[in-house]
Amino acid sequence: xxxxxxxxxxxxxxxxxxxxxxxxxxxxxxxxxxxxxxxxxxxxxxxxxxxxxxxxxxxxxxxxxxxxxxxxxxxxxxxxxxxxxxxxxxxxxxxxxxxxxxxxxxxxxxxxxxxxxxxxxxxxxxxxxxxxxxxxxxxxxxxxxxxxxxxxxxxxxxxxxxxxxxxxxxxxxxxxxxxxxxxxxxxxxxxxxxxxxxxxxxxxxxxxxxxx
Amino acid sequence: xxxxxxxxxxxxxxxxxxxxxxxxxxxxxxxxxxxxxxxxxxxxxxxxxxxxxxxxxxxxxxxxxxxxxxxxxxxxxxxxxxxxxxxxxxxxxxxxxxxxxxxxxxxxxxxxxxxxxxxxxxxxxxxxxxxxxxxxxxxxxxxxxxxxxxxxxxxxxxxxxxxxxxxxxxxxxxxxxxxxxxxxxxxxxxxxxxxxxxxxxxxxxxxxxxxxxxxxxxxxx
Numbered sequence: 001x002x003x004x005x006x007x008x009x010x011x012x013x014x015x016x017x018x019x020x021x022x023x024x025x026x027x028x029x030x031x032x033x034x035x036x037x038x039x040x041x042x043x044x045x046x047x048x049x050x051x052x053x054x055x056x057x058x059x060x061x062x063x064x065x066x067x068x069x070x071x072x073x074x075x076x077x078x079x080x081x082x083x084x085x086x087x088x089x090x091x092x093x094x095x096x097x098x099x100x101x102x103x104x105x106x107x108x109x110x111x112x113x114x115x116x117x118x119x120x121x122x123x124x125x126x127x128x129x130x131x132x133x134x135x136x137x138x139x140x141x142x143x144x145x146x147x148x149x150x151x152x153x154x155x156x157x158x159x160x161x162x163x164x165x166x167x168x169x170x171x172x173x174x175x176x177x178x179x180x181x182x183x184x185x186x187x188x189x190x191x192x193x194x195x196x197x198x199x200x201x202x203x204x205x206x207x208x209x210x211x212x
Numbered sequence: 213x214x215x216x217x218x219x220x221x222x223x224x225x226x227x228x229x230x231x232x233x234x235x236x237x238x239x240x241x242x243x244x245x246x247x248x249x250x251x252x253x254x255x256x257x258x259x260x261x262x263x264x265x266x267x268x269x270x271x272x273x274x275x276x277x278x279x280x281x282x283x284x285x286x287x288x289x290x291x292x293x294x295x296x297x298x299x300x301x302x303x304x305x306x307x308x309x310x311x312x313x314x315x316x317x318x319x320x321x322x323x324x325x326x327x328x329x330x331x332x333x334x335x336x337x338x339x340x341x342x343x344x345x346x347x348x349x350x351x352x353x354x355x356x357x358x359x360x361x362x363x364x365x366x367x368x369x370x371x372x373x374x375x376x377x378x379x380x381x382x383x384x385x386x387x388x389x390x391x392x393x394x395x396x397x398x399x400x401x402x403x404x405x406x407x408x409x410x411x412x413x414x415x416x417x418x419x420x421x422x423x424x425x426x427x428x429x430x431x432x433x
Contacts, residue, residue, distance in 0.1 A: 141419070144342050148415055182232050182239075183345035183395075185224055192229060207277055209268055 002027040005048065005056040007034040009118075011111055011169030012067035013055040014203045019071055019165055022199040023078050027057075035119045068100040071162040083159040095155040099163035105135055106170040113177030114170070125178075132179045136187060139167065144186040152193055160197065168194050172206045216313065216320040217372065218387040218399045221340035225250060225319065230274065232265040234391045236323050240310065241265045245272045245285035252321045253288055254308035257281065264307060283307060317401055318387070338382070339411075341400040341418045343389075346426040348433035350388050353396045356429045357386055362421050384418075394433070398422055 002020070006013045006029040020027050032054060033039040041052045049056045049065040056065045059077075064070050075085035086092045109131035115121035116128065142154065149156075154163045172191055174181055181187060194200065195209035202208045217235055220242060225231045230243040232255070239255035241264035249272070255263050257276040266277040273282040273291060281301075282292040288306035293299060311322040313330060317340050346353055350372065357366050361376050361384070368374055376384040382403040389397040400422060406414055 141342070145412070145416065145419075148342075148412060182234060182391075185220065185231055185233075185343075188232060189224070189226070189229060207266060207268075 003030055003058045004028070005030050005032055005040075005045070005054060005058075007032050007040075007054050009204055010034065010054050011114075011173050011203075012053075012107060014169045014206070015067055015165050016055050016057065016070050016074070017203075018168070018201060019074055019084070019162065021201045022165075022197060023074065023084070024199065025074070025078055068103060068162075068166055071100075071166055075162050084162050084165075086161070092155055092157065092161070096161050096163045099154050100166050102135065102139075103163075103166035103170070106132070106167060109135060110174045110177055110179055111170040113179060114173055115177075117177050129177065129179050132174060132177070133183075136171065136174070136179070136181065136184050139171065140184040140186045143190045147186060147189070152190075154190075160194070164190075164194060169203070169206070176205055214322065214324040215372075216322050217389050218318040219252070219321045219389055219397075220319050221343060221399070222250070222314050222317060222319050223340070224343075228269045230265055230267065230269055232263075234395075235321055236390050237392050238323060239263070239265075240321065241267075241274070241307075242312075242319065242321075243269055243274055243285075245269065247272060247285075249285045250312055250314055250319055251285055251288070252310040252312040252319075253283075254310070256307060258290070258305055258307055281305075318399060337405075338401050338403040339406050339415075341402060341415060341422065343400070344398040344419075344422045344426050345391075346396045346398060346429050347394065348396060348426075348429035349394055350390045350396045352433045353388055353398060353425070353429045356425055356432065357398075361425070396429075398425065 004016060004027050034054060039045060040054050046052055048063055051065060053065065055067055055070060056063060057070050064073055072085060076087060109128050112123045113125060113128040113132060116123045116125050153160045155161050171187060192209055213236065219233050219235055220231060225242055225244045227244050227246055227248055230241055233240040233242050241253045241255045244250050253264060255265055257264055257278060259281050260278055262276060262278040264274060264276060267275050272285045275282050280294045281290055283306060284291050288309040290301035290305035293301055308325065310325050313320045317338060357374050358368060360366060364376050364378050366374050366376050372388045374386040385401045387399040389399060391397055
């Protein structure tokens with residue numbers, strides 16, 4: 001059984017929960033008191049992850065930190081169809097890695113702006129918001145041209161990959177950090193497509209696509 | 213302002229999708245029902261004021277995310293208040309509904325809400341380019357465009373409409389959407405069809421050129 005060191009309001013924890021649900025893998029959440037308890041900086045947790053960051057998973061003794069790394073591992077290990085992380089396709093892996101790095105940029109900008117507004121973390125808020133808008137502009141353009149080419153997802157092809165899941169949370173939570181997505185209509189359509197994936201789960205601040 | 217503004221390429225609002233737009237400071241929920249009817253509503257639930265763009269489309273109705281009140285495509289009339297399921301909602305309960313018209317390429321909205329006239333002859337058949345959101349007022353964007361587009365002259369048709377007319381090429385029309393006093397969307401329409409083989413390259417080329425217009429307008433704003 002996989003244990004996820006988890007925090008409901010974390011976009012990076014959410015993307016791991018989302019992939020686990022999409023793959024239909026059962027897991028146990030160990031809920032961490034991130035705010036205000038700072039349990040992720042506690043001595044016992046720093047032994048698991050010296051960076052003091054969430055999420056972390058423990059899969060039968062394999063301990064992994066870093067949301068993007070965890071997505072790579074889970075998709076490689078448990079996606080029997082091999083579409084979420086197509087290991088046989090070097091070009092796809094290159095493209096996916098590009099967007100996994102981009103997702104870290106979203107965490108550092110849109111994610112940081114949200115921590116500032118909702119959990120009082122001190123950051124340069126103007127710089128975070130401007131940085132997020134610069135990334136969202138690039139993402140919207142990428143997705144518009146994907147649609148124009150008859151594709152639906154970040155990396156070419158007809159199947160979503162972990163690149164979509166890695167970018168999804170902090171894009172969809174941007175307004176909690178004062179970053180409007182009104183300028184990004186292609187991002188909005190892509191977000192709806194992610195929400196319509198079978199097995200999709202919402203989180204606080206990310207609504208389901210249609211009435212239950 | 214009693215006039216029609218292009219607010220989105222029609223293809224950007226597929227069936228069942230709720231797009232988020234803004235015109236002259238007014239936020240809009242632009243949504244298309246399952247049967248294909250496009251609606252332009254004030255982005256505010258008449259119940260508690262929550263944005264309708266947070267809601268979801270359910271066939272011919274839009275469902276508010278907050279208390280699941282439902283509103284009918286077309287009239288906007290409230291059809292269901294789930295906390296009072298036996299009650300017929302009063303006819304006064306509906307979001308503000310704007311006049312909306314589609315010409316085959318773009319959706320147009322008249323912000324006065326009164327006009328039932330159709331907009332004048334708009335875009336002829338052709339290809340909408342990628343619309344460009346610009347952090348600059350309409351006047352600044354218009355000024356940058358009037359300086360020329362890819363070395364070609366640009367003529368002003370009215371305050372919000374400009375044409376690139378080159379005898380050797382198809383007419384390119386720009387339609388400026390005033391989002392707020394400080395923001396503009398540049399919609400663009402290339403007359404005539406594009407061969408499949410060159411379509412993406414042409415779209416990318418114009419996206420690059422319009423991105424440069426945006427950057428210059430933002431630097432000047």
